[in-house]
Amino acid sequence: MKLFSLFRRRQQSTEPASEPTREREHLEPGLARTRSRLGQGLRALFGKRAIDEELLEELEEQLLVADVGVGATQRIVDTLRREAKRARSPAEVRDILRGTLIDLLQPREEHGSEASGDGPWVMLVVGVNGSGKTTTIGKLAHKLRGEGYSVLLAAGDTFRAAAVEQLQEWGERTGVPVVAQGPGADSAAVIHDALAAARARGIDVVLADTAGRLHNQSNLMAELTKVRRVIARFDPTAPHETLLVVDGGSGQNALAQARQFGEAVQVTGLALTKLDGTARGGVAFAIVEETGLPIRFVGVGERPEDLRPFDATAFVDSLLGESVDEDGTAPGS
Numbered sequence: 001m002k003l004f005s006l007f008r009r010r011q012q013s014t015e016p017a018s019e020p021t022r023e024r025e026h027l028e029p030g031l032a033r034t035r036s037r038l039g040q041g042l043r044a045l046f047g048k049r050a051i052d053e054e055l056l057e058e059l060e061e062q063l064l065v066a067d068v069g070v071g072a073t074q075r076i077v078d079t080l081r082r083e084a085k086r087a088r089s090p091a092e093v094r095d096i097l098r099g100t101l102i103d104l105l106q107p108r109e110e111h112g113s114e115a116s117g118d119g120p121w122v123m124l125v126v127g128v129n130g131s132g133k134t135t136t137i138g139k140l141a142h143k144l145r146g147e148g149y150s151v152l153l154a155a156g157d158t159f160r161a162a163a164v165e166q167l168q169e170w171g172e173r174t175g176v177p178v179v180a181q182g183p184g185a186d187s188a189a190v191i192h193d194a195l196a197a198a199r200a201r202g203i204d205v206v207l208a209d210t211a212g213r214l215h216n217q218s219n220l221m222a223e224l225t226k227v228r229r230v231i232a233r234f235d236p237t238a239p240h241e242t243l244l245v246v247d248g249g250s251g252q253n254a255l256a257q258a259r260q261f262g263e264a265v266q267v268t269g270l271a272l273t274k275l276d277g278t279a280r281g282g283v284a285f286a287i288v289e290e291t292g293l294p295i296r297f298v299g300v301g302e303r304p305e306d307l308r309p310f311d312a313t314a315f316v317d318s319l320l321g322e323s324v325d326e327d328g329t330a331p332g333s
Helices: 003-014 019-030 032-045 053-065 070-086 090-108 133-146 161-174 187-201 218-234 253-265 283-291 312-320
Strands: 121-126 151-154 205-208 241-247 269-273 295-299 307-309
Touching: 019 032, 019 295, 019 307, 019 312, 032 053, 032 312, 053 070, 070 090, 070 283, 090 283, 090 312, 121 133, 121 218, 121 253, 133 151, 133 161, 133 205, 133 241, 133 269, 133 295, 133 307, 151 161, 151 187, 187 205, 187 218, 218 253, 241 253, 241 295, 253 283, 269 283, 283 295
Parallel strands: 121 205, 121 241, 151 205, 241 269, 269 295
Antiparallel strands: 295 307
């Protein structure tokens, strides 16, 4: 089973043709702060001024302030410097910017690897304390149950009793079984027991929680490496996804997290959470540009349905949505 491919395919087959517009409607409120921060530079860009070096410098500053990152910002500005010369209207400039932003993210819309024939599809979820890791697992369980998958949760965060309780609450809320042991139990053993239980019960998906840790805590990062080895011994193809959950408000620190976790456990995808509470959502472009990791999900609110499968076009359109009117001019111009 290839979970993300199946998820996309089911979504495409059951949603109406207006799904891109509906997805943008879901995202726009949650990205309002980031859109506002970028707004000044974008309004200047889409206004009646000519595309000159002064304007490009202003845009560059706005992108950097929004945590778009040096590499991604340079690519955006270079593309506009090259392509905007052929634009005949502010609307055409907007289209060039839109296409550039989508191109930065879209090639990373990859899907997880396949599970073996007799085992569950396994997602190992990692991240620093406070990133929203356990909540993300609960929301994923809710989403997958709604798509018809059977799900089991592994309470691998054994260092924080509240994390086990939180996961068990999500299990009760979503009707999903949870495999847990007492505080201080070996995390790898808990996850192994969960995998064995899932195989015995014919469960489709296992979502494995892990202890939150700082990316520079080498001893705890080594434990994650052990967890991954144990999972691989159970099923050589697993984990099929190692999801790093990153607080969208952490800005450029998210890059350090992605690098360090990637070295320890071979991260294969990202979930950017809490984007509704930050103006720094531009970090999505920085992470993708500098690490090459694909974004799987974005979190834009507290409700389970506010964890959205990442769609590059909807994400970019949500950021640009209020920047210009339909005629391509800046609001109020």
